[in-house]
Amino acid sequence: MQNSETVRWRALFPLLLVITFSTLMHGCGADDGSSSGGATNSDDVADSSDDTSLNGVAEEAPEEDSGAGESSDQGDGGTGNPVFSTTLPDVNNNLTPESPVGIWMLVAEEFSEIPNAEDSMNPFLFEKTNREFVSVTENAEGIYVLTRCDGSWRDEYALTATETGYDATYSETSGADEGGVEYTTTTQFSVVYGENNQTLAVSGSKTTQPAGEDLTLSVEGVKVSDAPDFYAADEFTASAQLVYVELGNADAEPEGAPRTYSDLPVHCVGSSVGQKTTESTTDEWQLDQRYFTVILNTPRSGPSDQIQYYELNQNTEGELTRSLGAVIDVSGTESEPGAVTMYVHACSVGSDEETECEAGAEWTETSSASAEGVSFDINFEVVDNAYVVNPLALTPFTAFLRPHDGDFMRTQLAVTLITDGL
Secondary structure: OOOOOEEEEOOOOOOHHHHHHHHHHHHOOOOOOOOOOOOOOHHHHOOOOEEOOOOOOOOOOOOOOOOOEEEEEOOOOOOOOOOOOOOOOOOOOOOOOOOOEEEEEEEEEEOOOOOOOOOOOOOOOEEEEEEEEEEEEEOOOOOOOEEOHHHOOOOOOOOEOOOOEEEEEEEEEEOOOOOOOOOOEEEEEEEEEEOOOOEEEOOOOOOOOOOOOOEEEEEEEEEOOOOOOOOOOOOOEEEEEEEEEEOOOOOOOOOOOOEEEEEOOOEEEEEEEEEEEEEEOOOEEEEEEEEEEEEEOOOOEEEEEEEEEEEEEEOOOOOEEEEEEEEEOOOOOOOOOOOEEEEEEEEEOOOOOEEEEEEEEEEEEEEEEEEEEEEEEEEEEEEEOOOOEEHHHHHOHHHOOOOOOOEEEEEEEEEEEEEOOO
């Protein structure tokens, strides 16, 4: 891959945990950029209290950095405006044209229309680009269903078959706000497969009424394998591993010993960059976002488990706040505990606590997103838990979820196309 780059820096505290927590909690796949403030919604947190683990085998703790840098279409690690390639690989004419079933690479672009200046729900402009590897499968009704890795587009849609693909719709109404107003968000999109089932296009929208969010979605995709399973494909290589330590885990032997889950059951992989910019003249800010997401398809829970890391940089009238997050939700078995945790770490750059806060967590990253594949190696380590929190520990009877100094979550993921001979 091109443009090798390894990003390594000490994270900078709790931003408005309102922003971080609200974003983190949105469907446990919170890369839609829909939360710029407001109250958090604890109902969005998946109930994983009965999860138990995936064949964990203890290994040595990961080194701080492997140094194996790969290309990064995501710019300079989130410290400036990211650059994200929208190039797709060439069509592979060796794949069957009979059906779209298989693994696809997508590039999805999402942006907001000009918001209503009088509407406090959406006083900003939003744009985001995703690169994803996803699977297309046939459901019981004979519809070839495309499942995104983006958490904000993974609802239970009503599907209608068309001659070229299918249409999908989903509608959700919120409870009344303080003014007694209920908001209804309607998502709809159309999936169109090419004549040879080697390409696809998606167009869609997400609109909130009576006034609010108004997003447009555009997706282009190329089929990269006929195999429905990431590990069965001949056209690309796939690997996914989670190594983690929770020092307070009472059943670890010894306490604080690393656990490793290899060959995680990948359902889809995504990497995204986004930006929100306020249109308000009284509250000026800009929020830059990066997300790395893996949705897992486990026998116990189906395609709902996930691993996600994110970085948010918010500039509010010249004041910068940087936030890091990790969401780890991996189901286990009856004999092995699962990994379920959330970490949030953010710092207001230039604040009095800056020095102590910066040392509170360490984020080590090597990442790539291009037409050749998606990969990342991210280690999120708790150095001082005074500056790293687990939002789940804020609920009753869950204080034991507080992170411990020395805890870390490291995920190594790579899906790489094999281009020789194609």
